[in-house]
Amino acid sequence: MIQRSIDSILTPALLIDGPTLNANIDRMNRQVEGLGVSLRPHLKTVKNAELARRMMDGHAGGATVSTLAEADYFHAAGITDLTYAVGIAPSRLAPVAERRKAGLSLTLILDHPDTARALVEYARAHSIDFRVLIELDADGDRAGLRPDEHALLDTANILREGGQGPAGVLVHAGGSYACRSQNALTALAERERLVAVEAANRLRNEGHPIEVVSVGSTPTALFAERLDGVTEVRAGVYSCMDLVMVGLGVCSLDAIAISVLTEVIGHRRASGELLVDAGWMALSRDRGTASHDLDQGYGLVRDARGGPIDQAMLVRATNQEHGIVASRSGESLPLDHFPIGTRLRILPNHACATAAQFDHFDLIENDGLTRLARCYGWG
Amino acid sequence: MIQRSIDSILTPALLIDGPTLNANIDRMNRQVEGLGVSLRPHLKTVKNAELARRMMDGHAGGATVSTLAEADYFHAAGITDLTYAVGIAPSRLAPVAERRKAGLSLTLILDHPDTARALVEYARAHSIDFRVLIELDADGDRAGLRPDEHALLDTANILREGGQGPAGVLVHAGGSYACRSQNALTALAERERLVAVEAANRLRNEGHPIEVVSVGSTPTALFAERLDGVTEVRAGVYSCMDLVMVGLGVCSLDAIAISVLTEVIGHRRASGELLVDAGWMALSRDRGTASHDLDQGYGLVRDARGGPIDQAMLVRATNQEHGIVASRSGESLPLDHFPIGTRLRILPNHACATAAQFDHFDLIENDGLTRLARCYGWG
Numbered sequence: 001m002i003q004r005s006i007d008s009i010l011t012p013a014l015l016i017d018g019p020t021l022n023a024n025i026d027r028m029n030r031q032v033e034g035l036g037v038s039l040r041p042h043l044k045t046v047k048n049a050e051l052a053r054r055m056m057d058g059h060a061g062g063a064t065v066s067t068l069a070e071a072d073y074f075h076a077a078g079i080t081d082l083t084y085a086v087g088i089a090p091s092r093l094a095p096v097a098e099r100r101k102a103g104l105s106l107t108l109i110l111d112h113p114d115t116a117r118a119l120v121e122y123a124r125a126h127s128i129d130f131r132v133l134i135e136l137d138a139d140g141d142r143a144g145l146r147p148d149e150h151a152l153l154d155t156a157n158i159l160r161e162g163g164q165g166p167a168g169v170l171v172h173a174g175g176s177y178a179c180r181s182q183n184a185l186t187a188l189a190e191r192e193r194l195v196a197v198e199a200a201n202r203l204r205n206e207g208h209p210i211e212v213v214s215v216g217s218t219p220t221a222l223f224a225e226r227l228d229g230v231t232e233v234r235a236g237v238y239s240c241m242d243l244v245m246v247g248l249g250v251c252s253l254d255a256i257a258i259s260v261l262t263e264v265i266g267h268r269r270a271s272g273e274l275l276v277d278a279g280w281m282a283l284s285r286d287r288g289t290a291s292h293d294l295d296q297g298y299g300l301v302r303d304a305r306g307g308p309i310d311q312a313m314l315v316r317a318t319n320q321e322h323g324i325v326a327s328r329s330g331e332s333l334p335l336d337h338f339p340i341g342t343r344l345r346i347l348p349n350h351a352c353a354t355a356a357q358f359d360h361f362d363l364i365e366n367d368g369l370t371r372l373a374r375c376y377g378w379g
Numbered sequence: 380m381i382q383r384s385i386d387s388i389l390t391p392a393l394l395i396d397g398p399t400l401n402a403n404i405d406r407m408n409r410q411v412e413g414l415g416v417s418l419r420p421h422l423k424t425v426k427n428a429e430l431a432r433r434m435m436d437g438h439a440g441g442a443t444v445s446t447l448a449e450a451d452y453f454h455a456a457g458i459t460d461l462t463y464a465v466g467i468a469p470s471r472l473a474p475v476a477e478r479r480k481a482g483l484s485l486t487l488i489l490d491h492p493d494t495a496r497a498l499v500e501y502a503r504a505h506s507i508d509f510r511v512l513i514e515l516d517a518d519g520d521r522a523g524l525r526p527d528e529h530a531l532l533d534t535a536n537i538l539r540e541g542g543q544g545p546a547g548v549l550v551h552a553g554g555s556y557a558c559r560s561q562n563a564l565t566a567l568a569e570r571e572r573l574v575a576v577e578a579a580n581r582l583r584n585e586g587h588p589i590e591v592v593s594v595g596s597t598p599t600a601l602f603a604e605r606l607d608g609v610t611e612v613r614a615g616v617y618s619c620m621d622l623v624m625v626g627l628g629v630c631s632l633d634a635i636a637i638s639v640l641t642e643v644i645g646h647r648r649a650s651g652e653l654l655v656d657a658g659w660m661a662l663s664r665d666r667g668t669a670s671h672d673l674d675q676g677y678g679l680v681r682d683a684r685g686g687p688i689d690q691a692m693l694v695r696a697t698n699q700e701h702g703i704v705a706s707r708s709g710e711s712l713p714l715d716h717f718p719i720g721t722r723l724r725i726l727p728n729h730a731c732a733t734a735a736q737f738d739h740f741d742l743i744e745n746d747g748l749t750r751l752a753r754c755y756g757w758g
Binding site: 008010011012013044066067068086087088089090091092095111112114115118140142143174263265266267268270271275277280281282284285286287319320321322324339340341352353356357358359360376377378379 | 387389390391392423445446447465466467468469470471474490491493494497519521522553642644645646647649650654656659660661663664665666698699700701703718719720731732735736737738739755756757758
């Protein structure tokens with residue numbers, strides 16, 4: 001049997017460093033414990049049962065998913081309490097009903113009276129109960145109702161009259177990715193909390209028995225100073241971290257557990273650049289650091305063991321299966337230091353986007369590699 | 380049995396319109412026939428055996444792939460002549476040798492004397508012959524040797540002395556994606572041809588029996604006016620076309636055979652925008668039209684049948700499973716025209732990148748949908 005090692009596996013390959021991941025999980029666990037709330041990890045980053053187990057260990061509150069394919073995969077792995085944190089499309093009510101009948105407690109979110117009506121009608125017509133949270137908006141970033149919107153009460157009342165809750169409220173301050181200081185992150189975390197608590201109280205005042213007050217994103221979860229009134233925090237990318245999180249000041253480079261292993265396949269002599277076999281197919285086209293003070297291109301280059309390289313090198317450009325590695329300064333790289341066949345690791349801008357390009361990864365632990373599958377697609 | 384239809388399949392879903400694809404294939408076939416060369420279709424866009432069959436129909440010259448996973452998938456589908464058009468990584472010589480022993484004629488490319496040395500050494504040590512083309516550079520865009528470089532002869536001589544060819548030369552003018560007029564495309568196509576013919580002749584003058592002179596990219600293939608001296612053209616995206624090709628003037632919007640079906644899951648009342656269930660996971664992060672005269676955001680929105688919508692609508696922003704649809708002008712959309720549950724189609728910037736997010740697609744033909752698998756990952 002051939003030992004799997006960083007020198008022998010085929011490239012491009014997705015690597016996750018186990019000890020770094022474990023340390024990231026410990027950090028978030030300490031944070032939510034200190035704030036006295038429970039954690040419902042978002043599994044859309046790792047999409048793997050073993051890493052999900054590590055993230056959920058010590059927490060009673062189930063997990064979060066972003067697709068029905070994830071729901072099915074994690075249900076098959078024995079996780080029965082999942083929140084599907086994307087506003088439910090009416091056409092997905094039937095598949096969700098099937099899964100509830102199969103024993104999966106899949107909690108839905110919605111933010112529109114018409115979606116509530118469609119859900120109530122489906123429930124009545126098919127004699128099934130759903131579990132529903134109303135999605136709130138803290139920052140205008142994506143979806144959700146504001147606590148003072150008339151539609152909030154409308155939506156809740158439609159659900160109640162149809163016997164479908166609501167069981168609670170949920171907010172995701174995705175605007176945290178645009179924050180540029182730790183103070184701004186702390187302020188947005190507090191706004192996320194206030195929006196959730198205010199909406200929950202408004203609904204309670206109207207007689208709705210709100211159980212769940214769910215908040216979260218990795219940056220707000222890690223920089224919140226208080227979470228009074230909140231019942232659970234959701235976060236996912238904290239497990240792997242990435243260059244976007246480094247750019248936001250959420251973590252240091254050493255906390256990035258995820259990377260893409262690649263091999264030098266050419267030398268661009270005229271420009272002093274390397275050609276590697278990780279293009280956008282492996283790295284994704286995510287340029288999440290393009291607007292940061294430090295633009296990391298398509299990823300920051302490390303040596304095959306994950307250690308820093310003398311020159312600051314990044315992936316300047318990508319084609320489907322090619323990446324061009326250049327020095328940050330634009331000066332020629334010493335190509336002889338990186339002969340054809342040299343292996344390098346690339347730290348990605350966005351862990352979720354890069355991981356999504358792979359249907360498996362290698363977990364590095366005790367100097368050995370273990371190949372693990374990732375859930376993929378929408379089912 | 381439930382009939383698969385655009386109204387019933389789960390979203391997000393990748394759609395390929397059969398008649399449009401067929402017309403695109405006809406156009407390329409007429410073009411290469413007119414120029415008197417054969418076509419070796421690149422299968423990295425479609426990654427599906429049925430569509431590969433259509434692209435290869437009438438051509439004797441095999442096909443092109445970008446990964447070993449594609450090579451295995453198409454070999455299993457009965458295609459035995461493939462060019463692996465990414466500079467070979469030394470660590471992939473062993474897996475390539477395995478495939479050659481299994482009956483796959485997998486032609487390799489390389490552009491560095493050291494890669495040639497590694498290949499020759501591997502061939503000698505393992506008593507196997509490879510088939511090798513030397514990669515050329517027409518535009519400084521990515522990889523390859525220039526016809527006048529000393530390394531060209533060096534590389535060829537190393538291969539010959541090791542009994543490993545070279546069998547020919549290959550060039551890809553990826554710079555065609557930066558051309559901004561049809562004249563510029565025609566000029567680059569001529570430069571691609573000249574580079575290939577010049578290098579082939581230089582090698583022939585040194586006694587190398589060059590059989591293959593391979594050129595191509597979709598834009599240069601469609602705008603070349605002559606291909607004397609060339610033996611084959613490679614192109615792939617012409618089958619599906621996309622907004623980048625429209626932006627380059629290569630085709631019209633009607634030629635785009637590929638789209639993502641999505642469903643409206645929310646209304647952003649404050650900004651007059653729609654929330655849909657196609658985010659970057661479905662569309663990819665490709666922003667290939669960002670530098671064009673007409674920036675198409677993350678994709679141009681059509682109705683569920685593929686027809687135009689009154690307002691010019693595009694996907695302004697994406698999260699993992701959410702897209703925000705806005706009018707191009709920035710004015711509020713008439714949200715009541717797009718109730719929750721409305722289905723829309725999104726034409727992508729880059730067919731290869733968007734298709735890569737899916738492991739299957741629905742082929743639309745005779746008003747019916749057929750679900751077909753796509754090859755995925757690197758194996």
